[in-house]
Amino acid sequence: MARIELTNVEKYFGSVQVLKDMNLVIEDGEFVVMLGQSGCGKTTTLRAIAGLETATSGTITIDGEEVQDKKAADRDIAFVFQSFSLYPHMTVYENIAFPLRAVRMGQSDREAAVREVAQVLGIERLLPKRPSALSGGDMQRVAIGRALVRRPKALLMDEPIGALDAKLREQMRAEIKRLHIARNSTSVYVTHDQVEAMSLADRIVIMHDGVLQQVGAPDEVYLHPANLFVAQFVGSPVMNVSDITVEGDGTDAVLRVGGGQGFHVPGQVVGHLGKGAVTLGIRPEAVLLSHQPGDGYVETETTNIEPLGSHDIVDVRVGDTTLRARCDAGFSKGEGEKLWVSLDPHRAHFFDAANGQSLRRAV
Ligand SMILES: Nc1ncnc2c1ncn2[C@@H]1O[C@H](COP(=O)(O)OP(=O)(O)O)[C@@H](O)[C@H]1O
Ligand SMILES: [Mg+2]
DSSP states (O other): OOOEEEEEEEEEETTEEEEEEEEEEEOTTOEEEEEOOTTSSHHHHHHHHHTSSOOSEEEEEETTEEOTTSOGGGTTEEEEOSSOOOOTTSOHHHHHHHHHHHTTOOHHHHHHHHHHHHHHHTOGGGTTSOGGGSOHHHHHHHHHHHHHTTOOSEEEEESTTTTSOHHHHHHHHHHHHHHHHHHOOEEEEEESOHHHHHHHOSEEEEEETTEEEEEEOHHHHHHSOSBHHHHHHSSSSOOEEEEEEEEEOSSEEEEEETTSOEEEEEHHHHTTOOSSOEEEEEOGGGEEEESSOOTTOEEEEEEEEEEOSSEEEEEEEETTEEEEEEEETTOSOSTTOEEEEEEOGGGEEEEETTTOBBOOOOO
16 A cells, blocks of 8 residues: 655656646555546656656655655556566466565465455466466456555556457456455556546546646546546537627626527626636536427527437537537437527536636635
8 A cells, every 4th residue: 555646747758748747646545547648648657656767857755755766676566557468478377476476475375365366356267377368358357466466555557458348348447446445555547538537536637748637536527627628528428618708797697609599597607707708618418408498498400319329419509519418318309300408507617718727616
C-alpha cells in the first residue's frame, strides 16, 4: 500500500513538452484511473511513477519519500502493460513465481504465494500450462498475477485489457475491481475508454495534451465537468454543445440556441452568467422531447434516429444546432416527425465560449 504524490511534474522529450505542471495525490488504497486520448501523456506519467522514465522537473514521492533517484526495481511498484509480456518458455506457475525467485523467497512460501494469487484470479487450473496455450484474457490474468504476487506497494496498469474483445473487457473490468477490493492495493490504471474509467475508478484523472484537466469521482466529473473538454470527453453520446445568447431578466430568461428558437428558463439558472459569449452544454438525457406543445417547449422535427435497443437517440434541429435526445425506444416514428423540445434548465451546463471553463453558479 502506498500514497503517491506528484508535485509540479514536467516531462520533455527533446524540446517537446509532454507533461505540464502535473500535481496529483493518489491516496493509499485508492483506485485512480487516468483517462485521456492517445498521446496525452498517460503512459509517460505511469512510467515516471514506476521509475521507467525520469521526470524533467518536479518531485514524485511514494509514502513521503522522494523517488526520483530510486531505480524502478527499488520502488516496489508493479506494472502491467497492454501487451502480454509473459515468458513463453515458462509455465504459468513459473511466470507468476518469477518475481519471487528474483527476491530469493523460499520454495514453500513461493508456492503458497503463487497459489493464493492464482486462486484470487481464478487461474489455478492454468498453472501447469504454457502461455502459448492461453487465451488473451487468461494471458492478461497471468500478467496481473505476476504483478501482484509479491504484494507491491502499488499496482500500475497501462491499458491492460485494451487488446481484448468487448465482452471479455467487460468481464475483466469486474475482475480487476474485485481484485482491487480484495487486495486494497493502491492502483493507478490508464485507459482511453471512458466507460472503463467510470466503472473502475474511485477517482478519475482526465488529461489532455499533457495537462491535467480535472480530478474527481466518476459522478463528479460527469455532473460537474470543469471545462468543455471534460464535458465532451465523459458521457456517451457526447454532451450537446451550442453557442447561445441569454436574454431576459432575473425572473424569466430566454436561452436562444444556435441562433434559433429561445427556451424560457428560470432567471436564477442563468443569472450568474456575465455579458460575454456563452456556450451551452446539455446532455442527451436532459434534452426533453414531447409529442405535444407545452410550457418551455419549442417546435422542432426529428432529423435522425439511432435505435439502440434499450433506448433511442433522437436528433432534432434547433437553429443551426442539432440536439441529440435520449428517448424511450420507438419514441419518434421517423425522420420529419413534428415534435416539441425543451431543455431541463437544472441540468444545463454553461461554459466560457473563449476558454471553455465551466461557468458555475455560486453555491
Ligand atoms: N520515448 C519517447 N520519445 C519521444 N517522444 C515520446 C516518447 N514517449 C512518448 N513520447 C511522446 O509523448 C507524448 C505522450 O505519450 P504517451 O505518454 O505515450 O501518451 P498516452 O499514453 O496518453 O497515449 C506523445 O506525443 C508521444 O509521441
Ligand atoms: Mg499509452
